[in-house]
Amino acid sequence: MRPPSLLSYCQCRHTLLKPSSEPWITLVNLSFRRHRSGGNSKNNKWSNKSEERWRLTNKSEERWRLTNNSEERWRRPTNNSEERWRRPTNNSEERWRRPTNNPEERWKRPTNNSEERWRPTNPRTPFPNARRPSPLVYDIPKIDPNNIPAFFEVHVKQWSRQRSLPSRLLSFGIQKDEIKPLLDAFVHAVTAGELSTSEGHHTYVLSRFTHHLDDGDPLHAIDAIYTTILYTWASETAHSERLRSAGISQSTINRIRALAEAGDRLFPAEEFPDARKFHRKIIMHVGPTNSGKTHNALRALAAAATGVYAGPLRLLAHEIWERLNLETDTAPDVATASRPTNPKYVRPCNMRTGEEQRIVDEYAPLTSCTVEMLGLRKEYDVAVIDEIQMLNDPDRGGAWTIAVLGVCAKEVHLCGEETAVPVVEALLRDTGDEIIINRYQRLSPLYVQEESLNGDWSRVKKGDCVVTFARSNIFKVKSAIEAQTPLRCAVVYGRLPPEIRSEQAALFNDPNSGYDVLIGSDAIGMGLNLKIRRVIFEATSKYHGTRDAPLSISQTKQIAGRAGRYGLHGNDQPGGYVTALLPDDISHIQKAVDAIPTPLKTARIGISSTSFFAFSLALPPNSSTKTILSAYYYISRIPAILRQQKINLKYVEPLCNFIDARMANMPARDTIMFLLAPIPLRDVAALEVVQKFLRAYQDEMSVDLWEHLEGSSLVAALDGVERLHAEDNTESVTSVMIAQLESLHRAVMIYMWMTFRRPMAWHCVKEVAVLKLRLEKALDWGLRALTKLQPGKDWERYVKDHREKAKGAVIYTRQRSALEKYLDLAQAESVAAPIDGASATEPCRH
Incomplete structure (x- = not known):
């Protein structure tokens, strides 16, 4: 039986339950509490038939016990004078009640339903003083960096017994009857210390155990590390005979080798041979905001014969494009709108973002782009990569890592926070590049x-x-x-x-x-x-x-x-x-x-089209897109300084299902293109339009813009705002209209994004450009019109609520009210939906 500190409990109505053991959760130095929804799940092995059940109270030394005596439902096994519950009378209508000296009445008789005797006012638990069920809670493992093999060897058996592992290996092509022999052979090799040698420490990248456990989900990280080591070990020729003697077929061994080879990214710098031809000078400009670091890098860019700027936002790329085409730069970090321009400093510059291209001159020497659109085959004299600390970003960090490793420039300027210096030095350690670090202090207090x-x-x-x-x-x-x-x-x-x-x-x-x-x-x-x-x-x-x-x-x-x-x-x-x-x-x-x-401890690396294609070939035929992404995450072998870019399978799953259902025969290159596209999965209205576009692409290989927009409520909203604009009727403008225009704009930008990649199929280039301009004009006027609106009751309630909280009337916790959730669905005219997570970056990812 587990020690009390690791026990977890939950209740189902009046029945108290005790969970069965789950070895994977009982890691040394980890404390977990897991609760499950109820006793009807097929995966729930908690006993509902036990004659004696236990419930842990707030005091770890005291427990309540259910006996078989029908006259004595509950009793206190200790001599504690405080009586929580009691059998008050023989009245059959009054089963249980709180002590009368407690003013708070937790129990009530709700109905005459004989099946529902009593229920609490708080439906989560009928026991006001009992420990409530909670989601998984854990502590980050404390692993000694000098003794990683001890952790690795001790917990491999527990990892091999987790419930999700067999189904995952089965989806990766290992036969059902071969899963247990494979895991047993691997566990035996690990516990015998065969993988913990100095050579094994390097081959299997055991140092990942100390680097990858700080993102809030250490179990997931440990699971991925063990799976990667399993495939690396099983793919080695030296272990083939041992696996065959354990009953593993040669076809399974060949599939394991193919997957391990597809996921081998231990030396990511070698994926960019063009950049390795250069002896690059890497100049890091690091410091706090408002320190002039970006200004110095831009001066070098403006003076270069050829160069490129790569930033995190379309807006930043647009701003740099505008500044370079109007004038170079005469003062650090001064907004273009705040000062006059000087024609003698003009440098022709083109702009490339995922959704837009602005070509000033076909042979312009300078380019401004988002990081994801940085060309890695074109050679530059100077490249500027802004916000370099974002190489650790879970969702987009892979683009910065690729840019640092792969940009073909004689001089590369990296601007950002000083926290990124150790990671960049580690990434470039084996490239032969020269690194210069310039540190800055804030220019104003x-x-x-x-x-x-x-x-x-x-x-x-x-x-x-x-x-x-x-x-x-x-x-x-x-x-x-x-x-x-x-x-x-x-x-x-x-x-x-x-x-x-x-x-x-x-x-x-x-x-x-x-x-x-x-x-x-x-x-x-x-x-x-x-x-x-x-x-x-x-x-x-x-x-x-x-x-x-x-x-x-x-x-x-x-x-x-x-x-x-x-x-x-x-x-x-x-x-x-x-x-x-x-x-x-x-x-x-x-x-x-x-x-x-x-x-920063690590940088991120994302899936590439080459890796995706390799995994799609190595996995069993007709594997789903989600399985391919899962295999990439669990099998890829990467250095300790790198981590996999976050793949939120729950978030991507609707798109994966759509691709598998509607685009089953689509080439792998198109699949990865759609996965990398900034499709607005959280914007329901925009997603409906985008799905029509994708169906047309799959069925006809021709996507007509207006054919799929006609009759849309989003187009009706645009027409409505334009009509109000013509009538100068600002009072009728609502923020829901603005939200609808934003949704339509996102769908239009997806179409424009596709025109740069598949122009033959997404051919309405002029039409989409005109519609984009209409939307931006309507949005600009609509936002100005909203300024003239007077606050309604929702605003007054919002301000009053803030004032009450500021006075200490209530504890201020930012939780979304039912009103806000209702308004998020755009069912009211007062507000619109909240910004998507990572709203500042998501619209401009590629």
Whole structure:
């Protein structure tokens, strides 16, 4: 029996249950609590028929026991004087009750249903003082870096017994009757110490055990590491005879070898032979925000005969493209809109993003692009890769890793945080490249104000930027500020097209525009040049699909650092200020600003079209797209400094199912193209349109734009906004209309994304460009029209709620209310759906 500290419990109605053992969860140095939904699951092996069941109370030494005596339902086995439950009378209608001296009544008689005797007011548990079921909770394993083999050998048997492993190996092509012999042979070899030699430590990359357990899911990481080692070991010729003697067929051994070869990426730099021909000079510009690091890199780019800029956002690529075509640069990090241009510094520059290309000159020497669109075969004199710390980003970090390893440039400038220096040095250790590190200090001071706004929007001033993390909140805050102050607000957030975001930023930067306050999402933290005097955090947590999570120190620093940009405030006192709407958030901001950056441990690497194609050939015929992605994650052998880019199979599964169902015969190259496309899987309205496009591509190899847009409610919304614009009817504009225009814009950008890759099939190039311009014009006018709206009851309730929380009336926890969830579905006209997770990056990924 497990020790009490590792026991977990749950209840089903009145029956108390005890879980059976699950060896994989009882890792040494790990503490887990797992609960399951009920006793009807076929996988649930918890006994419902035991004559005696136990329930652990809040005191680990005390337990309640159910006896077989029908007259004595519950009894206290100890002599504790406190009696939690008792049998009060012989009255059959009153089975149980709380002690009368407790004012809180937890039990009630709900109905006359004989099957439902009693139930709690809180339906989660009938026991108010009992430990409640909770999701999986674990501690990150503490593995001694100097004694990794001990952990590896001790836990291999537990790993081999986990329930999900056989089904996974079966999907990878191992016969059902061969799974157990294969695992037994592997376990025997590991426990005998055959893989723990100095040579084995390098061959099987055992150091991954100490590097890959800090992303919130250590069990998943350990599972992947063990699976990779299994395939690497079983693919070696020296072990073939042992496997055959254990009953493993030669065909299975051949499949294991093919999969291991497909996943061999131990030396990723060798995947870019063109870049290895160069002796590159890598110049790192590292420091905090507002330190001039990007400015120095851009000066080198502007002076180069040929060069490329690669950034994280379409908006940044657009901004650099605009600056280079208007003038070079005369002051560090000064927004283009804030100063005149000088024709003598003009350098022709083209722009390439996943959804758009702007060709100024076919032979332009400079290019501005997003990182995913960086050409790795073209040679440059200078390349600038911005926000280099994003190579550790779980969702997009692979693009930065590929850019660092594969860009063909004589001089490569990497701009970003100092935390990325160790990882970059490790990545380039075997390439022969020269690395120079330039460190910068902030050009103007940053102050964290001791006092918050105390929930009062009337205290917002000219030059303030309010940062919030849901689109619904952006318009709520905008309306509240404009109702309580004479100020007008511009808005910047991830779902807006880059042209509209640029125009909104220009309005805020222009002191004579009448737009004195900026309301933005975390999009403002990614290098936008804005005349922000003070940053106000509406909250310091962000919704991530299922829960609110606090902002990381890096995110908080980056957003806060946008205050007081050097050179943007003229003769005013230099420096920027940071505060929060509510007092409770000040401490988090102060801690983040004062924190010493923690160096990154790993970079990310994503799946390539070559790897995808290799796995599709090595796996059994007709394997699903999801199986191919799973095999890549579990089998690929990578160095310890790298980690697999996060593949959210739950998020990608609808697209995988659609591809398998509708595009079963599609070539692997097209499959990986669709998987990498920025398809808006969380935008239901846009996804419906995109699915029509994809069906037409599969069935006819020709996608007519208007054929699949006619009759759409999104097009009707565009027509409606254009009609209101013609009538100058600003009062009828709603944020739901704006959300519909944004959804249509995302679908249109997917079509444009495809025109650059399959122009013969996605042939409506002129039509999609015209529609894009119509949408951007309607969005621009619609956002301006919303500024004139007066706040309704929802806004007043929002402001009142914030004020009550600021006064300490309730504990402030940012949870989505039922109203917000209702509005997220665009069923009301007051707000629209929240920004997608990673909203500042997702619209511009490729």
